Amino acid sequence: MKVRITDGFWADRQRLNRIRTIPHGFEQLHRSGVLDNLRMAAGAEGCYQAYSDSAGTGLRFLDSDVYKWLEAVGWELGRAPDPGLAAAADEAIGVVAAAQRDDGYVNSYVQVLDGGKPHQNLAWGHEFYCVGHLIQAGIAWHRALGDDRLLSIARRAADRVHVEFGPGGRDGVDGHPGIEMALVELTRETGERRYLDLAARLLDLRGRGLLGAERFGAAYWQDHEPVRQAATVAGHAVRQLYLDCGAVDVAVELGDATLLAAVRRRWDDLIRTRTYLTGGMGSRHRDEAFGDPFELPPDRAYAETCAAIASVMLAWRLLRATGEASYGDAIERAMFNGVLSGLSLAGTAFHYTNPLQRRTSRTYEPPGYGERASWYPCACCPPNLMRLLSSWEQYQATSDGAGVRIHQYATSDIETGDIGLSVRTDYPWRGRVTVHIGRTHDEPWTLALRVPVWCRSATVTDPDGTRVVDPGAVALTRRWRPGDTVVLDLDMPVRITEPAPRVDAVRGCVAVERGPIVYCVESDDLPLATELEELSWDSGRQAVAVPRPDVGADIVGVRVPMTAPGHGDHLTAGAIPYYAWGNRGVSGMRVWIPR
């Protein structure tokens, strides 16, 4: 299966990522000292940048920024060469190679600041976590380019973990999950079973209290209950979602139905009770944690960009494991909204948190909150966006013996075995998706297309004619011929969405959606002499989709009818896609509008 996104919304995003965001990332890795930290681990002189505050808390996982960035570059160079990117990556790979010790260990924080003694602080150390990202980078370079430089570094680092923590070794888990899914992938890439076994062992050891409660409680790092037993997500959102990614991977490889069922149970509850309209997850700032069920404040939504990315990674694994279209819906919602809002339209500034409301009048924000920033001391999100966008074509479609399933809609070319398809669409702005059969073998096979759950009126047209289809997946099985065309038409009116009644924080409000896009109103788009905070939705008039060339080519906005005290009843506010918010300075913004 090979997919190439060739034009349209996601091609633009991938191009921006390649020519702006990733080069910006390399500059920031330099400027922030993170590459120099690894140079110091290799013996260079310098001043280690752990961004510790005076209370003594340093960031111990900054190496992972380099690995995530390298993973993104691996996927990019696999798509097409770029001498500048390649040179930057060669420099970074050389730095990592030089930092690695003879025993395979590599972690600049421990090597420079902790006296070189590994694994003294599993709870906060992030040592496995960093190895996990190193593995993912190694796999990207090997899979995309056949380049095994990083993979061999990563294997030696993984072997070092295996020696100490593998079967018969020390019982220990990392405070931040993530290595588990990487180890499974490493087994897939190398054929060596012991990495998978180590991943399974780390999952089994979790939930036994090995990490202690520390300041945020054992649930913070999902150490309060065994992975197979915990009924709901808990604690730090990214940690939980990364952990469950590894759990699905292990479950699939070992055929462990109990483990898979546990993750699905948590996911179902998470979607039902703790997911923002934007696909954002994790409402609490203090410990970056999921809140209680239905605790979804729009203004104080933490909704970390990394959590939305992690939800895409987990939904993708569940989609692969179960084939259910609802996981594709979740990926779509997160990608078009809660993930993409993390990246500025120009590609060089980020949101770490992705609230659904920002008041026009605000008080002083702590650094890194509120406005978009070009980088962060804790810069986990920017390179995470880079690697996801670089590999986004991998999430579009799957194939198996029965045929091809298309999960996400982008103008793209899809090749698998004897079958070649091309997809043409103006998604997400228009609801028509056309699939041309370019090449095919002579046997019958199934072309399955996801019908998004938001679509209340859809038709599919194949050589037999047109018929209405329900949300879910429409499966078209036939003896396809080159030149056949399938058209999926998804009606895409503006939708006025009511919140679930138990979401206290947005009671009495509505949101505006169209297709997969969630909209927001920014104070920049209000009529003169009105304030965002005094506006209410006027249910007596229609919301209308309108072009918004000022925000970006092709972008469809919505004119939302509003009322406000002291104004006539002809107010409208121009809503823009949520992902595009915060690109015009310090405006107020809201997704949920009072009725």
Add this chain to the structure above:
Amino acid sequence: MKVRITDGFWADRQRLNRIRTIPHGFEQLHRSGVLDNLRMAAGAEGCYQAYSDSAGTGLRFLDSDVYKWLEAVGWELGRAPDPGLAAAADEAIGVVAAAQRDDGYVNSYVQVLDGGKPHQNLAWGHEFYCVGHLIQAGIAWHRALGDDRLLSIARRAADRVHVEFGPGGRDGVDGHPGIEMALVELTRETGERRYLDLAARLLDLRGRGLLGAERFGAAYWQDHEPVRQAATVAGHAVRQLYLDCGAVDVAVELGDATLLAAVRRRWDDLIRTRTYLTGGMGSRHRDEAFGDPFELPPDRAYAETCAAIASVMLAWRLLRATGEASYGDAIERAMFNGVLSGLSLAGTAFHYTNPLQRRTSRTYEPPGYGERASWYPCACCPPNLMRLLSSWEQYQATSDGAGVRIHQYATSDIETGDIGLSVRTDYPWRGRVTVHIGRTHDEPWTLALRVPVWCRSATVTDPDGTRVVDPGAVALTRRWRPGDTVVLDLDMPVRITEPAPRVDAVRGCVAVERGPIVYCVESDDLPLATELEELSWDSGRQAVAVPRPDVGADIVGVRVPMTAPGHGDHLTAGAIPYYAWGNRGVSGMRVWIPR
């Protein structure tokens, strides 16, 4: 002016504080190692308990727990002797005395863990802050008992600060304000002007960026703008409120109208835009900070007990400085609701945070959140409650040349000069307050009574008859005679309160109040087979006040008419005073009820 609360609501609370809470506090100071920390500063062997987590963040202000507890004991012993309390206090005073160095410096964290070098970390060190609490304890013992042991320790500690940071010395301020108000009090107690001058200097130095931005920004410790210029409160709530207490004290002593006006401006904005119905302040968990205007989530309200206490301290100073009754209203609201909710009905468990909603179904809480706890690693709130309750009679009334002003209502005896009054009331459960003139001189003087802002129908009866009075203060000037009686009748129906329209988080909800008491519904008090989260207020029926002997003697509850899907229209829920919530285990609770 001498006030003694003799019976009723507040007498019960003061008695509980004396016989349960304060002894419990001494036990916890022992058990938590905080007293032993000071012993180590004096040279004892041991293991310093800074409650640092693995990330290396230790609590540097634990000495202040001892000082706050000692302040409470000072006030208690001044009211009546108690050999047990006195012995415990003697032990603690001895420990502090032994810990103090010859140069006057005393701070166990610095002496034990920081190599004994003072003032190396003004931003996070809390060294001035601890001296401030030591001064307040010293003043309490001196004022209440004429015992100068602690005061002389405190003066030497203050002198040590003055030598280094006084006029002509080093420019520096503490990351946590608090010493400023203590220094003014020290001048008032000792007559030595230099402490006041040091306080004024510390205020002048603030807002110049001396502390740096660190992780939460300069506003976190109110170092972003000069104290005279900042238009609104900002940052850490307790820090801001303690700072403004010192600012009022300095303004009053120096006749600095600009400084007083700045504090009043901030206070007015704070009350209008950032104060919970319960008087709680500071909505954000992450940095314990005020939120944006109208950012008042009920579920994630931080509303630290210490912030409510600090608001009482500040409102009291503003009441003294201006004479305006609205400050007495603010004190009343905070005391009966957001302060008292921090203390269990049994007096030995606490709430650090005071949310206005707790969902019935919850996930895993980090330690110290959610349920009441008998103590905390960061135990600032419990001894703060103790010292406030021990000195609560000091907030009841004031006198000046014109007469006597009664600000808070409790059954009490008030003596000032030739005048002796007794107040009799069943407040807050009944709205009648009777003031008997016991002794008086022969000249005319004014008896002023606060008419609470919540009261929409009040009358006052004096020897001239009965008349209707408006909220504010009613001033009765006459030649009083012994035996005269004044009766204030405050009508106290159940009130259904709508939130301000800009408070997004409780849109479409109402709250129940009666007199000064805010009510809440706990899931324990619901009809069988109903869930707190499915109930709505039924505006078609009346809410009715009812006795709640199950919650406590004299307590008045409210039966709130409710509707719920699938139930008839005869549901009611028994609301209890908010301050009494969380005393029956893990129930759900809400103050704001959906309409």
